[in-house]
Amino acid sequence: MELLMTTSATVSVANMIVLGILASVFYKIYSETKAQLPLGMIFFVGLLFLHNVIGVYTYFSVTELYSVALMPYLLAVHIAELGGVLILLKVTLQ
Numbered sequence: 001m002e003l004l005m006t007t008s009a010t011v012s013v014a015n016m017i018v019l020g021i022l023a024s025v026f027y028k029i030y031s032e033t034k035a036q037l038p039l040g041m042i043f044f045v046g047l048l049f050l051h052n053v054i055g056v057y058t059y060f061s062v063t064e065l066y067s068v069a070l071m072p073y074l075l076a077v078h079i080a081e082l083g084g085v086l087i088l089l090k091v092t093l094q
Contacts, residue, residue: 004022004057004071004075005059005063005066005071005078007075008055008059008071008074008075008078009055009056009059010073011075011078011079012025012055012056012059013052013056014082015048015052015081015082015085016049016052016053016056017077018086018089019045019048019085020049021089022041022085022088022089022092023042023045023046023049025089025092025093026038026039026041026042026045026092027042029092030042032093043091044068047093048081048085049088052081055078056078091094
């Protein structure tokens with residue numbers, strides 16, 4: 001279980017790094033265009049970032065409350081989120 005929790009927390013940190021890059025890209029787009037869509041995307045990225053911060057915090061603070069059976073699914077969710085955010089970053093940079 002410890003390995004799955006550490007892996008999930010690591011993927012969450014990777015998500016936060018990519019989300020930070022994505023937020024800066026959207027801010028650059030907003031500052032150049034003054035369009036409203038990048039502001040909405042920055043808000044969306046901020047909520048995903050908050051989700052990952054809360055996830056990492058709970059992994060280390062309330063470890064004993066997590067069920068062993070749930071950990072593979074939580075890891076899969078974080079990996080899927082990382083994949084989606086990486087795709088969004090790639091599409092945004094094109």
